[in-house]
Amino acid sequence: MGKINKITLKEAAGLIKDGDMLSFSGFTIWRRPMALIYELVRQGKKDLHLFEVNGGTHTEILAGAGCVKIWESCWVGHELYGKLGESVARGQVEGSILVEDYSHAQCVARLLAGAYGLPFFPTALSMGTDILNPKFDMLGKAGLRDGSNPKIPLKKYDTIPDPMYDMGNILLMPAANPDWALVYAQQVGDEGTVRVLAQTYVDLEVIKAAKKVIVIAEEIVPDSYLRDEPALNIAPGYAIDYVIEQPFGAHPTGSQFFYDVDADFIRAFYQASKSADGYKKFADEWIFGVDGFDEYLEKLGVNRLLKLKANSVMGYSTTMKRGTR
Amino acid sequence: MTAKNYAENYKGADLLAVAAAREVQDGDIVFAGTGLPMLAIALAQITNAPNAVCIYEAGSIDGRPKDLPASVGDARCATQSSVAAGLTEAFYGQLHSGYVDLAFLGGAEIDKYGNVNTTVVGDYAAPKKRFTGSGGNPDINSFARRTVFIMVQEKRRFKENVDYITSPGWRIPEWPSGELKSKKEVYGKFFNGGLSAVITNMAVFRFDEDGIMYLDTVHPGFTPEQVKENCEFDLNISRCRGVTERPTVEEIELLYKVVDKDGIFLP
Numbered sequence: 001m002g003k004i005n006k007i008t009l010k011e012a013a014g015l016i017k018d019g020d021m022l023s024f025s026g027f028t029i030w031r032r033p034m035a036l037i038y039e040l041v042r043q044g045k046k047d048l049h050l051f052e053v054n055g056g057t058h059t060e061i062l063a064g065a066g067c068v069k070i071w072e073s074c075w076v077g078h079e080l081y082g083k084l085g086e087s088v089a090r091g092q093v094e095g096s097i098l099v100e101d102y103s104h105a106q107c108v109a110r111l112l113a114g115a116y117g118l119p120f121f122p123t124a125l126s127m128g129t130d131i132l133n134p135k136f137d138m139l140g141k142a143g144l145r146d147g148s149n150p151k152i153p154l155k156k157y158d159t160i161p162d163p164m165y166d167m168g169n170i171l172l173m174p175a176a177n178p179d180w181a182l183v184y185a186q187q188v189g190d191e192g193t194v195r196v197l198a199q200t201y202v203d204l205e206v207i208k209a210a211k212k213v214i215v216i217a218e219e220i221v222p223d224s225y226l227r228d229e230p231a232l233n234i235a236p237g238y239a240i241d242y243v244i245e246q247p248f249g250a251h252p253t254g255s256q257f258f259y260d261v262d263a264d265f266i267r268a269f270y271q272a273s274k275s276a277d278g279y280k281k282f283a284d285e286w287i288f289g290v291d292g293f294d295e296y297l298e299k300l301g302v303n304r305l306l307k308l309k310a311n312s313v314m315g316y317s318t319t320m321k322r323g324t325r
Numbered sequence: 326m327t328a329k330n331y332a333e334n335y336k337g338a339d340l341l342a343v344a345a346a347r348e349v350q351d352g353d354i355v356f357a358g359t360g361l362p363m364l365a366i367a368l369a370q371i372t373n374a375p376n377a378v379c380i381y382e383a384g385s386i387d388g389r390p391k392d393l394p395a396s397v398g399d400a401r402c403a404t405q406s407s408v409a410a411g412l413t414e415a416f417y418g419q420l421h422s423g424y425v426d427l428a429f430l431g432g433a434e435i436d437k438y439g440n441v442n443t444t445v446v447g448d449y450a451a452p453k454k455r456f457t458g459s460g461g462n463p464d465i466n467s468f469a470r471r472t473v474f475i476m477v478q479e480k481r482r483f484k485e486n487v488d489y490i491t492s493p494g495w496r497i498p499e500w501p502s503g504e505l506k507s508k509k510e511v512y513g514k515f516f517n518g519g520l521s522a523v524i525t526n527m528a529v530f531r532f533d534e535d536g537i538m539y540l541d542t543v544h545p546g547f548t549p550e551q552v553k554e555n556c557e558f559d560l561n562i563s564r565c566r567g568v569t570e571r572p573t574v575e576e577i578e579l580l581y582k583v584v585d586k587d588g589i590f591l592p
Contacts, residue, residue, distance in 0.1 A: 027383045027398035027412075053412060054460065075460040079359060079396035080589070089455035099455075101444060104382065105416035105464035112413060124515040125421060126463040128497030128508065130490040136449045159501065168513020169499075198403040199384040200411035256400040263395075314391070316400040322392075324588030325581075 002191035002237040004220075009293055012214050012244055013039040016180060019069070021049040021151045023111070023176070023210060024058060025183035026253060027201040029079050029261050032058040033184040033216045035249040035293040041065040042287055049151060051176045053107040053202050055085055057253055057266055063087035063097060064279035065287075070139070072100040072176075074107050081263050082270025087279060100138050100156065101131055106173050111202055113175035114209030120158075120172040127171060132157065151177070181210030184250045185234075186258060188215055189223030192237020198256040198315060204234040214242045216249040218258050248297055248305060259308040260317040265300075331571045337526040338591060339580060340544055341475055342368060343572040344524050345429065348473045349374040353426040356380045356419070356465045359396045360590060361475045362429035367393065367584045372576065380419050382461040384411040393585055416461065420468050423517065428469035430462050432476055434487045437538045437558040439494025439520040441466075441474060442487035449489050463492040470518035478525035483556040494520055495536025507536060528552045529569055537561070542569040 013036060016022070026032040037058045040048075047069040048062065055076030062068050064087035076085030091097030102110065103126035113121035130136060137156040139145055144152050153174030162170050183203060187195040194215060196203055207213050213235075220243065226233055252262035252269070272278035290296045297305070311318040332339075338361065345365035349355060351374040357366045366379045367390070378387040383398035388406035395401075403409040410418070419425060432441035433456050443462055447453035466472045476482065490497065498504065499511045509516045523530040523538065531541040539561040543549050549562040572580075585591045 028396060030383075030398045030400070073458070075458040077457040079398075084455070084457060092455050093452055101458060103459045103463045104412070104461035105420070108412045108416050112417075123417075123421065124468075124512065125416065126459070126467050126493070127515075128467070128490070128493040128499060128506075128511040129459075129463050130444075130449065130498075131459065131463070132500040133449075133498070133503065134501055138450075141450070165514075167515055169511075170515075198400055199398065199409050201383055201398065202412050204411070205413065254400060256403070260400070261395075310400070314400075314404065316392070318392070322395065322587045322589055323585070324592040325586060 004188070004190060004192045004237065004243045005241060007242050007244060009035055009039045009244055009246065012036055012242055013043045016040060016045060018046040019049065020179040021051060022180050022182055023051050023178040023206045025181070025185065025201065025203040025206055026056070027199070028054055028056040028077070029081070029266060030254045031184050031196065031201065031250055032056055032253040033182040033249065034058055034251055034253055035216055035246045036182055036214065036244070037061050038287050038293065038296065041067060041283065051110070051178055053104060053111060055088065057269065060085050060087045060273055063091055064273055065283060068097055070098045070100070072102065074102050074104045078266045078270050081266040086270070086273040090276070098138055098142055101136070103129070103131055106131070106171070108202060109173035110176040111205045111209050113173065114177040115205040116208070118175060120174050122170050122172055124170050127169070132171070151179070176209060178210045179212065181206045181213045183207060183213060183215045184255070185215050186218045186255055187221050187226065188217035188240070188243050189226045189237065190220055191223035192240040192243065193223050193226045193233050194235040194240060195226050195233045200234055207235045207239055212241045213239060214244065215240050216244045216246050218247060218249060218255055220245045246293060249293070251300070254316070257310050257312065257315045259305070259310055260320060262308055330574045332574045332577045335572050335577050339572055339577055340569070341524055341526060342580060343576050344529060344569055345473055345475055347373060347570070348522055349377050349427060351376050353377045354380065354424050355427045355429060356382070356425045356469060357429040358431055358460070358462065360431055362431065363394060364580065364584055364590055365429055365475070368576065368580060371579060371583065380415055380425065382412060382415045382465070384415050385409055386414065386419065393587065393589055395589055416464055420465060423468070425465070425469045426471065428465040428472040430466060430472060430474055430492070432462070432474050432492065434482050434484055435474065435476060435523060436484050436487045436494065438496040438536055439523070439532060439538060440487050440490045440497065441492040441494065442489045444489045444491045446488055459491045466492045466520070467512070468517055471521040472519060473521060474523045476523060476525050478527040478552070478555050480555050480557055483558065485558045495532055527555060533561070540565045542566050544569045545571055
């Protein structure tokens with residue numbers, strides 16, 4: 001019988017050190033480990049190195065608070081609810097955040113290599129783009145590819161002629177092996193088996209690639225329930241180091257079959273994030289103005305959360321107003 | 326065949342969605358991005374291409390949404406999908422393996438070779454402004470057999486050279502040397518195809534034998550000269566076939582009452 005190591009949000013954030021390399025579950029504004037993101041800001045983390053296949057609201061919460069030193073990814077924004085990642089953009093333009101761009105599938109290649117214990121993973125996607133322009137190897141230009149940081153590869157990528165079937169040139173993408181995977185999952189078993197509902201995004205790869213894994217569970221359920229249908233699970237309990245049980249732990253991002261994206265909240269945050277001042281006001285109210293996630297939920301109020309509640313058959317809210325009609 | 330009942334009143338975005346939907350061939354495997362591309366594939370599936378299927382990069386394969394998704398990672402994408410997997414399946418299992426016929430994408434800036442920028446304004450090393458970044462745009466565009474870009478027509482967006490090549494057009498740098506070559510040369514035996522059309526609020530563009538953009542049709546109410554004035558590069562308008570087919574009354578009704586019944590992308 002396995003068992004889980006249950007901790008609190010405060011304890012989980014306390015495990016993460018300044019300068020650590022993090023990656024996340026989810027996709028843009030879905031299934032992000034938000035409750036833990038807020039706590040990282042509250043604890044004043046610095047110099048974090050984010051590697052993520054795409055960014056979203058969580059990235060912007062961290063970047064706006066000055067927690068991020070390096071961001072390796074391909075995209076950041078809030079989808080329909082905020083077209084840019086303002087804090088990352090500000091950090092890149094001002095030079096306070098080192099941005100290393102890859103394509104989406106190249107990020108996936110890096111994570112696949114990391115997940116499967118390979119030094120690199122080949123891909124022919126997105127050749128002929130400025131992503132590969134050696135002038136734009138920003139970590140290299142910053143002198144960080146000298147091997148002194150084991151999390152930063154010696155090269156941004158390499159190109160080799162296919163030695164097997166003479167297909168032409170192909171790219172090699174270096175493995176990404178973050179210190180931590182911060183994951184939100186709908187269900188975690190009492191022995192740690194992990195299940196996400198609907199699309200799996202890169203959650204299983206992030207879990208495998210990271211040295212240590214913290215999962216925020218919407219609910220902890222008997223492992224036997226998850227083991228009745230093992231094909232629906234994405235990770236065994238022994239791959240998970242810590243579990244936090246936190247209902248609504250992904251708010252304001254969405255969680256299929258539990259709650260929808262809180263579009264109004266993200267829109268308001270996006271507007272605020274357009275200036276450092278605006279971000280500070282947001283953070284003073286929603287991050288530093290509450291003593292933890294329970295108080296944050298209290299402040300949101302039951303009516304707001306009920307409006308987001310997913311239809312248990314469809315997996316998303318069928319009652320909230322989404323557009324103009 | 327009965328004469329088509331063309332709509333008198335429609336918005337620019339409606340025509341964009343309808344013109345894009347008409348690019349879908351029945352049976353196409355379509356890989357679409359967020360926004361108007363979602364409207365286009367959903368409209369095509371209930372009009373000219375009932376057997377077309379849609380892949381979204383977050384991992385939903387051949388979904389049949391009951392409600393229009395607001396983004397490609399939306400829970401709504403996965404409704405009735407044949408497989409709900411993740412990015413590895415979408416990008417490698419479907420795209421890299423060669424299944425994808427048509428890519429539907431957006432972009433901020435484009436040049437005459439169809440190179441698209443969605444990353445920065447100015448020099449990347451010291452940018453003036455950052456956009457969202459590449460997302461899956463260059464991946465999908467690089468391996469689909471045909472790509473259709475849906476964009477806003479403005480002189481500052483139709484540039485001689487884009488500031489940063491996020492997504493590959495027909496003439497692209499081969500790294501690490503940076504020598505400009507045709508897409509076919511750069512992709513070697515991985516070459517599947519490339520850009521087939523750019524659709525804006527003013528016109529439809531296609532690409533000639535040398536991979537250079539030309540005006541194919543101009544939307545009702547615009548002239549070829551007006552379109553040319555809204556390009557920074559010297560647009561070839563000599564091959565213009567005439568006016569873009571207008572949306573029909575039925576297509577507009579389907580867009581507003583079925584595809585985007587909640588008014589998410591079409592307010």
